[in-house]
Amino acid sequence: MLHNPNVVFAFILTLLAGLATGIGSAISIISKKTNTKVLSLALGFSAGVMIYVSMMEILSKSFDVLYHEYGKSGGWFALISFFGGIALTGIIDIIVPSAENPHEIKRVETMPLPATNREQQLMRLGLLSALAIGIHNFPEGLATFVAALHDTKVGIPIAIAIALHNIPEGIAVAVPIFHATKSRRKAFVYSFISGLAEPVGALIGFLILLPYMSDTIFGIVFGCIAGIMVFISVDELLPSAIKYGEHHYSILGFISGMFIMSVSLILLQ
Numbered sequence: 001m002l003h004n005p006n007v008v009f010a011f012i013l014t015l016l017a018g019l020a021t022g023i024g025s026a027i028s029i030i031s032k033k034t035n036t037k038v039l040s041l042a043l044g045f046s047a048g049v050m051i052y053v054s055m056m057e058i059l060s061k062s063f064d065v066l067y068h069e070y071g072k073s074g075g076w077f078a079l080i081s082f083f084g085g086i087a088l089t090g091i092i093d094i095i096v097p098s099a100e101n102p103h104e105i106k107r108v109e110t111m112p113l114p115a116t117n118r119e120q121q122l123m124r125l126g127l128l129s130a131l132a133i134g135i136h137n138f139p140e141g142l143a144t145f146v147a148a149l150h151d152t153k154v155g156i157p158i159a160i161a162i163a164l165h166n167i168p169e170g171i172a173v174a175v176p177i178f179h180a181t182k183s184r185r186k187a188f189v190y191s192f193i194s195g196l197a198e199p200v201g202a203l204i205g206f207l208i209l210l211p212y213m214s215d216t217i218f219g220i221v222f223g224c225i226a227g228i229m230v231f232i233s234v235d236e237l238l239p240s241a242i243k244y245g246e247h248h249y250s251i252l253g254f255i256s257g258m259f260i261m262s263v264s265l266i267l268l269q
Contacts, residue, residue, distance in 0.1 A: 006150075006152060007149060007206070009148065009152065010148035010155060011145065011199065013148045014145045014159065014198050014199050015198070015202075016163065017144055017162040017166065018162075018166065018196060018198030018199055019192060019195045019196070020163035020164070020195065021167070021170035021173065021191050021192060021195035022170060022195065023167050023170060024166065024167040024169060024171040024173075024191065025170040025188045025192060027171065039167070040241045040242075040249040041250070041252065042167065043165060043237045044238065044252065045161075045164060045253035045256055045260075046161040046162070046164040046165045046237050046253075047161075047234075047238045047241070047253075047254050047257065048253065048254040048256060048258040048261065049157050049261045050161045050229040050232065050237070051229070051230055051234075051258070053157060053158060053229075053261050053265070054226040054227075054229045054230050054233075056265070057265060058147065058154065058225055058229075059222070061150075061219075061222050062081060062082070062219045062222040062226065065215050065218060065219035065222070066078045069216055070216075077216075077223070078219060078220075079223075080223075081219070081220045081221075081224050082226050082227040084223070084227060085225060085227025085231070086227040086228070086230065087227075088227075089139060089228050089235075090231060090235075092135055092139070137201065141197060141198030141200060141201025141202045142201040143162075143228050144158050144159050144162055144202065145205050146205055146225060147222075150218070157261055157264060165232070165236070166195060170191045170192075170195070173187075173190055173194050174187040174188065174191040177190050241254075
């Protein structure tokens with residue numbers, strides 16, 4: 001596994017997915033109004049991709065590997081891993097205060113205008129959002145990296161889905177910092193840097209997991225990844241898409257994501 005030819009490619013995918021926060025930053029400091037239809041569609045699409053690939057591909061492989069190793073007991077290991085991934089992400093979500101949570105919806109046009117007595121609070125909000133995104137994105141980076149390392153046809157759509165869901169997170173960081181500092185450059189840089197947590201998660205996975213990777217560890221990790229991505233989808237992506245006020249667009253995106261993911265998995269067999 002240490003000499004897996006997909007290692008560099010997996011790192012690049014994870015890096016690109018994480019740095020998509022910069023796209024959200026660019027949108028927020030250029031646009032005067034949030035395009036809710038596009039964001040709802042993108043978030044729904046991301047959720048559809050992640051749920052479909054988690055349940056049909058990643059969790060399935062976890063069950064297959066662990067069943068092969070341990071028989072019926074392996075099925076329990078896969079199940080525990082799946083819900084363990086959900087629990088891990090849920091705990092991270094609880095740790096981050098909801099007021100600074102990057103998944104709390106923020107629109108460009110509803111953020112407060114710069115004012116002397118608000119600048120410090122806005123800067124604090126932006127920095128806390130950047131920290132919160134880093135905490136949330138760490139397991140996402142690990143998930144993207146391990147999936148891409150094992151199978152590029154699974155890793156690529158996961159990276160795309162993670163990148164789409166990172167765009168509104170970039171907005172959450174950039175908007176308050178921009179209003180606090182009146183600097184587009186600082187807003188973009190902080191937002192861009194916040195996305196680096198994902199390649200850091202990939203690096204930790206590379207250094208800690210890969211030297212000891214076996215079929216058992218692979219099965220457990222894949223079960224956890226499936227749980228992480230399902231939780232992100234149902235707790236963050238779909239609610240966020242609906243909160244933008246474009247319910248039908250979010251559902252259309254969700255169904256489109258599942259359809260495109262299912263077709264791509266068949267075509268890439």
